Amino acid sequence: MAFKTILAVAEYSKDVKAAIKAVSGLARAADAHLSVLLVGEAPSLPFYGYGGAGYTRVWIEESEERAEGLKAARDDVEAMLSAEGVSFDVRAHQAIVAREDNLVARHAIYADLTVILRSGEGDLTSVEQQAIDGAVFDSGRPVLYMPRPFAGREIGRRVLVAWNSRAEAAEAVSDAMPFLTAAEKVTLLTVDPVSGPEDHGEQPGADMALVLARHGINVEARTAQSDGRLVSEVILDEAKALDADLVVMGAYGHSRVRETILGGTTSEMLENSKLPLFLAH
DSSP, rough: OOOEEEEEEEEOOHHHHHHHHHHHHHHHHHHHHEEEEEEEEEEOOTTTTSSSHHHHHHHHHHHHHHHHHHHHHHHHHHHHHHHTEEEEHHHHHHOOTTHHHHHHHHHHHHHSEEEEEEESSOOEEEEEEHHHHHHHHHSSSSSEEOOOGGGTTOOOOEEEEOSSSHHHHHOOOOOOOHHHHOOEEEEEESSSOOOOOTTTTTTTHHHHHHHTTTTOOOEEEEEEETTTTTTHHHHHHHHHHOOOOOOEEEEOOOEEEHHHOOOHHHHHHHHHHOHHHHHOO
């Protein structure tokens, strides 16, 4: 299966065009339609009984100002993509605070792949985290997370698959087949493998490597020990050593609430990776 409808989700910002341009080449290479969803955050609703009509008027004016900014950004993105030679449409929506996940999910279910584009570096914004949650948990579609420093580089020539013999990882491998079959080299990495039929297999990673090889993929199984490091650190260190340009992994092995409270490898990867992450749940 190829990605023929790609949804690019970006938080509205003054330089949002640079982030979106990074994914237009992906759509062109796949001969896919690119839908762009620009997400703006609506101002918090006024607390009635505090501030009175004056506060409500300010809220209305701020809402209108943000809506105008979103419309201008949509027009700029449409003008840019018109020159990129891709099929596209651009949507701009203001979302209620902490409900961006619902907005993104409603659009993502109609795409083969959802690309979450970072608006900057450092910690994820609340809008970006909500967008990831909605796409991963509520759409049933795979997600490509694009950190800002990587924008513009080619994706998918050297792919690292973080394999742990779990359902989420298997789903990620299946969904990422368009990237894996086109890659020059795929490395299947197992961290702290445990041999045995109920763990990682008699030869950790070998079973899935064989599955990929049957698709004609140039794949190598590799193991690594954490030695006290976080699993996310091991994955990123191995990706750097292999000069990988994409990491494929299962996302959120636990519930959304548990991941939020306790953290996890997925959250750590999202916070620290300078490489694109292909995620499935």
